[in-house]
Amino acid sequence: MNTAYEELKKQFRDRIKEHELLAPYTTYKVGGPADLFFTTATADEFVEIVVAVRKLDIPFFILGGGSNILIGDGGFRGLVIKNNSSGITIRGMKGKVKGDNKESLVFVEADSGVPMNKLVRFTIEEGLSGLEMHLGLPGSVGGAVYMNSKWTKPTGSVGDRLYQATIMTPAGKLKNVNQDYFNFSYGKSSLQRSDDMLVSVVFALKQENKDMLWQRANDSITYRRETQPQGVRTAGCVFKNISSAEALTCGTPDHATSAGFLLDKSGCKGMKAGGAEVSTAHANFIITHQGAKASDVIKLIGIMKKNVKQKFGVTLKEEIQMIGEFT
Ligand SMILES: Cc1cc2nc3c(=O)[nH]c(=O)nc-3n(C[C@H](O)[C@H](O)[C@H](O)COP(=O)(O)OP(=O)(O)OC[C@H]3O[C@@H](n4cnc5c(N)ncnc54)[C@H](O)[C@@H]3O)c2cc1C
Structure with a gap:
């Protein structure tokens, strides 16, 4: 373990966990471990840990509800701060x-x-x-x-x-x-x-x-x-809707801007890669099944983008954030 990690552990003792698996903290339920992991219970603790980690020059990431992120299978090198401040x-x-x-x-x-x-x-x-x-x-x-x-x-x-x-x-x-x-x-x-x-x-x-x-x-x-899959592992919409200007330029049907519509019309619903699948209820939602890996989600994202590009000439941009190491 490097010296900066040791110093942080000295300051926060057993509040710092090591090699904590991040998958359970996200709504996709995939992703590897964080080197270090700290849960804050108050806003003061949140400030305290961010100040400390910055002083030690340790890379860090703030984790909220984990509902808009995909964590890599290799996990995160540094400290993940799970923000549970609650006032x-x-x-x-x-x-x-x-x-x-x-x-x-x-x-x-x-x-x-x-x-x-x-x-x-x-x-x-x-x-x-x-x-x-x-x-x-x-x-x-x-x-x-x-x-x-x-x-x-x-x-x-x-x-x-x-x-x-x-x-x-x-x-x-x-x-x-x-x-x-x-x-x-x-x-x-x-x-x-x-x-x-x-x-x-x-x-x-x-x-x-x-x-x-x-x-x-x-x-x-x-x-x-009525419009979103229920009771599944997902991070909501994978891609952003496109701008009206782009819809006009690319000539999407009725100048549609909805990424979900474009994905649907490109035949993406139900497509699979390993344990990841495009929802049949909403084409902009990827759901992950038991045993799915972040690499499955990445693969599916690539296929979805390619399909929409081929059909409409539109380059979709990810709304979800990729965090950590993807192997
Ligand atoms: C079923 C489902 C439905 C959804 N519906 C919607 C919807 O209707 N509309 C919509 O817009 N989104 C939707 N989403 C996406 C997601 O829920 C939202 O983007 C949500 O606001 C993300 O919050 P989070 O706490 O989970 O962020 P996280 O995924 O934990 O983090 C997202 C980003 O915010 C940063 N961050 C978090 N807290 C802080 C902080 N205190 N300071 C600085 N940076 C911070 C993180 O570091 C990260 O970069 C949906 C997702 C799911 C799973």
Whole structure:
């Protein structure tokens, strides 16, 4: 074991695990071990471990819910930080309540490790609107902000309601930033292009009738059940939808931008590579079976891209992230 690893182990003792298999921490349930593994229970611990690992110059990766990543069969050389920080707090209110006309904004702060579903349920129960359509989105607040995770019915992204956040810079400084910092767009945030880590987020939400909010949240769940495979190992959509400009240039049918549609029309549903299979319910979902390897998923991704390129001239881009060593 190298000296930096030894030093980290000295500082955090038996909190640091060695050779921890990462597959169980992801929704694909594939992938090899991390050299070192640490689980944070609070935002303070999250900050502490990131500062320490950076000082020692050890490569690291923040793991939220593991629902948008594919970990290589060779695992990860360095430290994986499983972020389980869990605080949710109502920070305050701005504006007036005029009779039934509630014009105020309520600010809710969540640690980046909070599961999105826990936060969404909390806000609905408090009668706060803005996140309810995301009920059913797997993963953590950190992953959802990093990916600016989205929903289609009604259209909305997690970043839409972000008011402020605390980030940690590579120099280890905590900084409050507002929505502009994130430069949100479809599936994108500035976090993907920087080494800043997200510690916590404040969302600005409106007051609304709780029953109406549950209704909308349950509509989202129903739509998910109707359109996505259930009870399987998957990381959701493998590829991003294409832009309208690309759809026009390539002349997709009715200028379709949906990657799922293009994959379906390219005959990808049900295709297999080893233990990986394209879902028959949704052509943009790969599901993994018992014994599947990351290399099976990579192989299938290659076939899917080739099929769409041949049929429509479109080069699909991955939405899921590849992490670690692929052999
Ligand atoms: C069944 C299913 C349905 C899905 N439906 C949707 C959907 O409707 N809409 C959608 O957009 N996506 C969807 N996804 C994809 C995925 O759930 C989202 O992208 C989710 O927001 C990822 O969150 P996570 O915590 O799992 O991130 P992870 O997969 O753990 O990590 C993703 C990235 O975020 C980074 N990250 C995480 N936390 C932090 C932090 N605190 N600071 C800095 N970086 C951080 C990680 O390092 C990694 O690079 C679905 C996935 C599944 C399995």
